[in-house]
Amino acid sequence: MPPGAATGRHVQPRPRHLALQPKALKETPNVTSSLEGRIAVVTGGASGIGEACARDLAARGAQVVVADVDEPRAQAVAFSIPRGVAGRLDVTRPDDIETVADWVEREYGPPAILVTSAGVLQPPLAPEELPIETWDHVVAVDQRGVYLSCVAFGKRMALRGGGAIVNIASVAGLRSLPLHAYAPAKAAVIGMTQALAAEWGRSGVRVNAVAPGFVMTPALRSAVDAGQRDPAALAEASAMDRLVAPEEVARACSFLASDDASAITGITLPVDAGWLVAGSWHGYGGLRPARMGGGRDGGEP
Numbered sequence: 417m418p419p420g421a422a423t424g425r426h427v428q429p430r431p432r433h434l435a436l437q438p439k440a441l442k443e444t445p446n447v448t449s450s451l452e453g454r455i456a457v458v459t460g461g462a463s464g465i466g467e468a469c470a471r472d473l474a475a476r477g478a479q480v481v482v483a484d485v486d487e488p489r490a491q492a493v494a495f496s497i498p499r500g501v502a503g504r505l506d507v508t509r510p511d512d513i514e515t516v517a518d519w520v521e522r523e524y525g526p527p528a529i530l531v532t533s534a535g536v537l538q539p540p541l542a543p544e545e546l547p548i549e550t551w552d553h554v555v556a557v558d559q560r561g562v563y564l565s566c567v568a569f570g571k572r573m574a575l576r577g578g579g580a581i582v583n584i585a586s587v588a589g590l591r592s593l594p595l596h597a598y599a600p601a602k603a604a605v606i607g608m609t610q611a612l613a614a615e616w617g618r619s620g621v622r623v624n625a626v627a628p629g630f631v632m633t634p635a636l637r638s639a640v641d642a643g644q645r646d647p648a649a650l651a652e653a654s655a656m657d658r659l660v661a662p663e664e665v666a667r668a669c670s671f672l673a674s675d676d677a678s679a680i681t682g683i684t685l686p687v688d689a690g691w692l693v694a695g696s697w698h699g700y701g702g703l704r705p706a707r708m709g710g711g712r713d714g715g716e717p
């Protein structure tokens with residue numbers, strides 16, 4: 417028996433007729449993905465996937481706070497979107513995050529949406545070669561930073577009784593890769609997404625993650641330029657034989673943040689052009705070519 421059930425501390429039985437009603441649907445039969453009037457905070461919103469999320473959320477009507485350690489770039493993105501606002505924060509610093517959370521609430525109102533995209537990549541070094549300082553930094557930003565951001569904004573959402581958090585995980589958190597700091601940090605993001613979803617579910621806060629595949633952002637471009645990633649090989653390893661666009665990740669984030677996902681919490685949604693499902697085919701001769709134009713297995717000429 418789980419500890420909560422044994423003591424009765426966490427389990428509050430309700431009459432059965434009350435327990436099974438999907439309240440939100442009863443009250444709002446016509447849900448829409450418009451985010452009009454909502455305040456959204458995007459950490460790492462100055463670049464790449466975070467920037468695409470900021471743009472997509474703004475296009476759907478949200479007022480977006482672009483929160484990033486790169487303040488000039490955050491301002492440039494904020495100025496280029498409707499109702500955009502920029503804030504400086506380093507997600508490794510709890511005080512920074514609390515300060516931004518207080519400031520947003522005071523100046524603009526309570527955030528209804530948090531997207532945690534602040535993150536760093538790492539070189540694919542053997543553990544014997546990977547400096548522990550690099551490991552510490554990757555875990556500080558990609559794991560601890562996501563947790564701190566979730567707690568700062570999620571606890572405020574929980575007290576108000578509503579909100580949606582979308583964490584940017586990675587396919588690296590779902591498969592073994594030679595990224596000994598990054599991949600475990602992303603697995604931890606998936607784990608914390610599940611636990612926080614359970615923690616705040618009764619308070620109306622949904623917590624989900626997306627797991628992007630390989631997205632040609634400034635971060636991935638730097639890794640390619642440094643000879644640490646091969647984009648053609650990454651594309652070839654996916655079912656759809658291509659990389660993922662930042663906007664495709666952003667659309668999945670906006671869906672999870674919207675009322676269209678009103679009963680979805682605790683999940684990790686891959687947005688990976690089928691990279692996760694294709695890898696295991698390599699032991700069976702690899703993926704078959706496209707059928708269009710008369711491939712190996714037929715199709716229209």
Ligand SMILES: NC(=O)c1ccc[n+]([C@@H]2O[C@H](COP(=O)([O-])OP(=O)(O)OC[C@H]3O[C@@H](n4cnc5c(N)ncnc54)[C@H](O)[C@@H]3O)[C@@H](O)[C@H]2O)c1
Pocket residue numbers: 459460461462463464465466483484485486505506507508532533534535536537557558561584585586587627628629630631632633634635636
């Ligand atoms: N690009 C990919 O292929 C890919 C794939 C899967 C997951 N991701 C994840 O997506 C997220 C965004 O990555 P990206 O590729 O868009 O990178 P990016 O470098 O383009 O953007 C990351 C942003 O995070 C900011 N940032 C870094 N450290 C910070 C800190 N301590 N505090 C606040 N902001 C900080 C940077 O200034 C930058 O604006 C990361 O979590 C990354 O792990 C990326």
